[in-house]
Structures are given as structure tokens and as C-alpha cells.
Amino acid sequence: MDPSQIAQTALYQEVAERLRQRIFAHELLPGARIDEQALALDYGISRTPLREALKVLASEGLVTLRPRRGCFVTEVSEQDLDDIFPLMAMLEGRCALEATTRAQPEDLARLDALHGQLEQFAESNEIARFFEANQAFHYQIQEMSGNRRLRQVIQDLRKVLKLTRLFSLSIDGRLQQSLVEHAAILAAIKAGDAAGAQAAMHDHILAGRQALARSHVAQELAT
Amino acid sequence: MDPSQIAQTALYQEVAERLRQRIFAHELLPGARIDEQALALDYGISRTPLREALKVLASEGLVTLRPRRGCFVTEVSEQDLDDIFPLMAMLEGRCALEATTRAQPEDLARLDALHGQLEQFAESNEIARFFEANQAFHYQIQEMSGNRRLRQVIQDLRKVLKLTRLFSLSIDGRLQQSLVEHAAILAAIKAGDAAGAQAAMHDHILAGRQALARSHVAQELAT
DNA sequence: TTTCATAATTATGGATACAGTATTATTCGT
DNA sequence: ACGAATAATACTGTATCCATAATTATGAAA
Known part of the structure; x- marks a missing residue:
């Protein structure tokens, strides 16, 4: 059992999970804009894995990506x-x-x-x-x-x-x-x-x- | 009505749709490996939007991303x-x-x-x-x-x-x-x-x- | 003073470059 | 000759850079 095989989790997955937790904790409120640059700076990562994480969250329906407009926490009607x-x-x-x-x-x-x-x-x-x-x-x-x-x-x-x-x-x-x-x-x-x-x-x-x-x-x- | 507002679709979405069609047409068979570099070259795009497209398809369950191993068309049991x-x-x-x-x-x-x-x-x-x-x-x-x-x-x-x-x-x-x-x-x-x-x-x-x-x-x- | 237009700034989308890891092939030792 | 170990290659994962589009602010005109 190689311990390195356990935590094979990619950065974008960790970022996605962190964002999920913040959204579920209502720290990020529905309708709030998610600023890629600011968040990447905050997490100390580049925008690439962050953007991949946002795509995943968008597929889950947690955020809404508006082309050329930005990323927003989904509002549930x-x-x-x-x-x-x-x-x-x-x-x-x-x-x-x-x-x-x-x-x-x-x-x-x-x-x-x-x-x-x-x-x-x-x-x-x-x-x-x-x-x-x-x-x-x-x-x-x-x-x-x-x-x-x-x-x-x-x-x-x-x-x-x-x-x-x-x-x-x-x-x-x-x-x-x-x-x-x-x-x-x-x-x-x-x-x-x-x-x-x-x-x-x-x-x-x-x-x-x-x-x-x-x-x-x-x-x-x-x- | 500005016609430019109609097709606001991002590249990664188009790529995701093209891949979906190829998977549904069984041109890409379950278990087949999806080579990022080769596909990006084939489509004439960079790996960035392609990778984003693959993240979306993975959320849909059409492909399986194995960390550090690559991307594979999902096999349904x-x-x-x-x-x-x-x-x-x-x-x-x-x-x-x-x-x-x-x-x-x-x-x-x-x-x-x-x-x-x-x-x-x-x-x-x-x-x-x-x-x-x-x-x-x-x-x-x-x-x-x-x-x-x-x-x-x-x-x-x-x-x-x-x-x-x-x-x-x-x-x-x-x-x-x-x-x-x-x-x-x-x-x-x-x-x-x-x-x-x-x-x-x-x-x-x-x-x-x-x-x-x-x-x-x-x-x-x-x- | 308010509205519209233009310009500037900022952020998103995409490309390219680099680093790290996994796999495969080759070489050496048994 | 076969197996194991090491090295090389190739591909994934991340970062940086550039271009384009959108938004905002400022200025001018009504």
C-alpha cells in the first residue's frame, strides 16, 4: 500500500470542495458574484484549477456561469x-x-x-x-x-x-x-x-x- | 436585438457538445482513452478549454477522470x-x-x-x-x-x-x-x-x- | 441636471510554457 | 534468459501571459 496512492486528489477537486462548503455554509450567498482573480489570490493558486473547479460546480448547479459575465452562486426559486x-x-x-x-x-x-x-x-x-x-x-x-x-x-x-x-x-x-x-x-x-x-x-x-x-x-x- | 448576443457559447461548451456526440455515436468507445494533447491538436484548440470540457463531461458521468492517469470514456456495467x-x-x-x-x-x-x-x-x-x-x-x-x-x-x-x-x-x-x-x-x-x-x-x-x-x-x- | 456616447479599465476566455509524476523501455545483475 | 531497477519519455497538472469583451466612469450635450 503506497500512501501516495491515497490522496490522489487534484487541486481543482479540493478547491471545488472548499467552495461547496462555503456555499453550503451560506458564506457565499445565492446571487453573489464569485471573483476568479480575487479567489485565486485568496487561495494562493492560479486561476486555471479554480476555473476547472467552477465548471464542476456549474454542472452540479451550485453556481451559474454567464459567458463573459462571470460566475454567480445559483439562486433557487x-x-x-x-x-x-x-x-x-x-x-x-x-x-x-x-x-x-x-x-x-x-x-x-x-x-x-x-x-x-x-x-x-x-x-x-x-x-x-x-x-x-x-x-x-x-x-x-x-x-x-x-x-x-x-x-x-x-x-x-x-x-x-x-x-x-x-x-x-x-x-x-x-x-x-x-x-x-x-x-x-x-x-x-x-x-x-x-x-x-x-x-x-x-x-x-x-x-x-x-x-x-x-x-x-x-x-x-x-x- | 443584437444577433451577437445569441451565440454567447464558450469554446469549452462547444467542445463538450462535440465530444458528447462522438461518444453517443460510439465513435469513442467505452474504456477508450481520451488523449488531451492529440484531441486539442485535432480540434485546433489549446488544452485549456478542452480540459474544462472534460471536467463537465466527467460530472455528467460520460467520461471518468483518473488523476495522473488520464481521461477515459466511462464503461457502464x-x-x-x-x-x-x-x-x-x-x-x-x-x-x-x-x-x-x-x-x-x-x-x-x-x-x-x-x-x-x-x-x-x-x-x-x-x-x-x-x-x-x-x-x-x-x-x-x-x-x-x-x-x-x-x-x-x-x-x-x-x-x-x-x-x-x-x-x-x-x-x-x-x-x-x-x-x-x-x-x-x-x-x-x-x-x-x-x-x-x-x-x-x-x-x-x-x-x-x-x-x-x-x-x-x-x-x-x-x- | 440628466442622459447618452466614448474611452479606459478590469475581468474573463484562451494559449503557451513549465514542472512533476507515471509508465515504459532499456540495461545491468543474478 | 529473466527479473528488477533506473532512466527516459510522455502526459497530466499548474502557472503565467495575452487578447477580447463587458462594465464603469467621465465628459459633453441637451
Whole structure:
């Protein structure tokens, strides 16, 4: 095992990942312009790998390249959300269905542990950690589905969703409600009720959309 | 209206499109190495825009970039096909469902016309043209669904499928069978039977997978 | 004072040059 | 003669440089 074979990652990939993190952290806000020169100077690299990284992010939909105009963080419209959430509900629902039929004991144990974390972070009202555990819970089910493409499509769409500030969990009572929904999903999977798991996951995602819509209304009222 | 504003396309995009066409035409076979220098020389451009184009194609899954090793046309495994087809069946099924509920008279007329072409090319056994009309028929339904993301996800997956040589239509009787399935989809949409259209489309895609599997067996027997 | 036009500056897109690594071929040793 | 090691070659990855287009600012005219 040559250790040099491990981190064969090219510079443009590292740069792409750094930018992803900054975009997801909302340090770079949607609509913001990404200045190639300034960023290359900031990172201490040349513009070449940076430009390659931006092309990759553009394919992922995280940034929008306007020819001869520059690079901008993509702005996600309400229409996009209305398109993506039902799609996610269908896709993640399918994951839950497949995961139920293929579940191994160790998978269920892992899901149980993640749900335990969810309960814990809901109890202590640690929203950021709840969000993390939530993602891990969903990812675990996607892994269990055994369909790599299905998982990949979901993850690609989730990247776009992460462009928006997801305040839905901050809404009064949503954290608890989300926990209940997760419990229902977990129970159906453990009971071997594939159709039930699919429906529970489907409804869970759509409920997330509803909460997001409400939080947007709340935000606009606040301004 | 300044005509110069129309074709704002960057060089890397043109190059990416040219490469896509060559890959889909199986002029560049899966597993084949793409030599940057040779290709840049061939196209009469520098390596910079070519490399950017390859990054884009890599995000689409058409090529695989192996760090320090080079760029290769992606090889699609049977496992990939087993992952993608059920996914496509679900996604295109959903399209058919949504399209049925949203169908406008002019949409139905266009679908009718496309189906007419299918019948014509099936009659004259023009496989390539049937293939084209088939794509247009499916695309029209995706447009009718009104969900841009749904359409985009389907198109992205279809790109991967187009990497493989799709001999399924060449199979004895498959062209006729495909025509029957399309007729069923069209009839359900025109009847406003959304669930029926969804089921018909779902089964149609899975039948395509079956035919492909049979054609692969036939090919292996032939070698 | 406001608007339009022109010029200048700045940033993007593309080309060329250079460095580092991987692969392959050749040579030496067993 | 065969295998291993080293050297050479070729290609990937990164940096710098140049040209073109877009945006902004300034000046003039209405």
C-alpha cells in the first residue's frame, strides 16, 4: 500500500470542495458574484484549477456561469423547490421501500443509533446537530437501498436544496414533528412494512416542504 | 436585438457538445482513452478549454477522470443498468402521470404526430429514425409534466444509458412491441387516465431493459 | 441636471510554457 | 534468459501571459 496512492486528489477537486462548503455554509450567498482573480489570490493558486473547479460546480448547479459575465452562486426559486421536493419525496420514498426489503440486522442497528442521536439533539434543541444526524439518517437509508444511482440522484438534488437556508427546523414544533415522522419511518422499516416505509418517507419529505414554505412566510413577515 | 448576443457559447461548451456526440455515436468507445494533447491538436484548440470540457463531461458521468492517469470514456456495467432502468421507469412513469393531468390540446396533437412517425418508421423498419422519434415522444411527455428538474434528472440518466449500444430495438419483434406500448401510453394520456399512463410508461421502460438483456445474451452467443 | 456616447479599465476566455509524476523501455545483475 | 531497477519519455497538472469583451466612469450635450 503506497500512501501516495491515497490522496490522489487534484487541486481543482479540493478547491471545488472548499467552495461547496462555503456555499453550503451560506458564506457565499445565492446571487453573489464569485471573483476568479480575487479567489485565486485568496487561495494562493492560479486561476486555471479554480476555473476547472467552477465548471464542476456549474454542472452540479451550485453556481451559474454567464459567458463573459462571470460566475454567480445559483439562486433557487420557489418554482425549483416545488419541482424538487415532490421529486425527492418520490425518490427517497423508493429508497425507504428498497431499504426495507434489503435491511440487514447491522443496518437496523445503525439506523436505531442515528435515531437515538436525533432524539437526543431534539431534546437538547441542538438544531445544527439535529440537522447533521438527520442527513446521516437519510443517507443510511439511501445506502441500504442498494441502488447507487438512486442515491447519487438524491444527493445531487440535495446539493441544490442546500443552497437555500433551510429554516424549516427552526420553526416552532417542527423539530418534534420531524422526530415523530422519523420514528414512523424507522418503525415501518423494522416491521418489514416496505409500502408503509415508502409512504412515511414520502410524507416526511413533503412535510419538510410545507414547513419550509411556512418559514418563508414567517421570514417575510419579519422583514 | 443584437444577433451577437445569441451565440454567447464558450469554446469549452462547444467542445463538450462535440465530444458528447462522438461518444453517443460510439465513435469513442467505452474504456477508450481520451488523449488531451492529440484531441486539442485535432480540434485546433489549446488544452485549456478542452480540459474544462472534460471536467463537465466527467460530472455528467460520460467520461471518468483518473488523476495522473488520464481521461477515459466511462464503461457502464450491468449493475449500472440494473440501477438505472428501474429508476427511469419510476421517473418517466411520474412524467406520464403529471403529463396526463396537465395535457393541453396542442400537446396531445404533438404526441399524436410523434406517434404517427413511430408507426411510419416501424412500418419501413427504419431503426435509427424510430429511435429518434422515440426519444422525441418521451421528451414531449417530459415537457408536458411541467417539472423541469424531473426532466433534467431523466435526461442526465439517459446520457449515461446512451453510452451503451442500445441494440434492443434491433431485436426481432421489439420494434412492433415498442409501438404497441407507446400506443397504450398515448391512449391512457388521451383518456385522462393518469394512473394508467404512469403504469404503461413504467412497464414500457422495464420492457426496454428486458429486451436489452436479451440482446446482450444474443450478442454474447454471436461472438 | 440628466442622459447618452466614448474611452479606459478590469475581468474573463484562451494559449503557451513549465514542472512533476507515471509508465515504459532499456540495461545491468543474478 | 529473466527479473528488477533506473532512466527516459510522455502526459497530466499548474502557472503565467495575452487578447477580447463587458462594465464603469467621465465628459459633453441637451
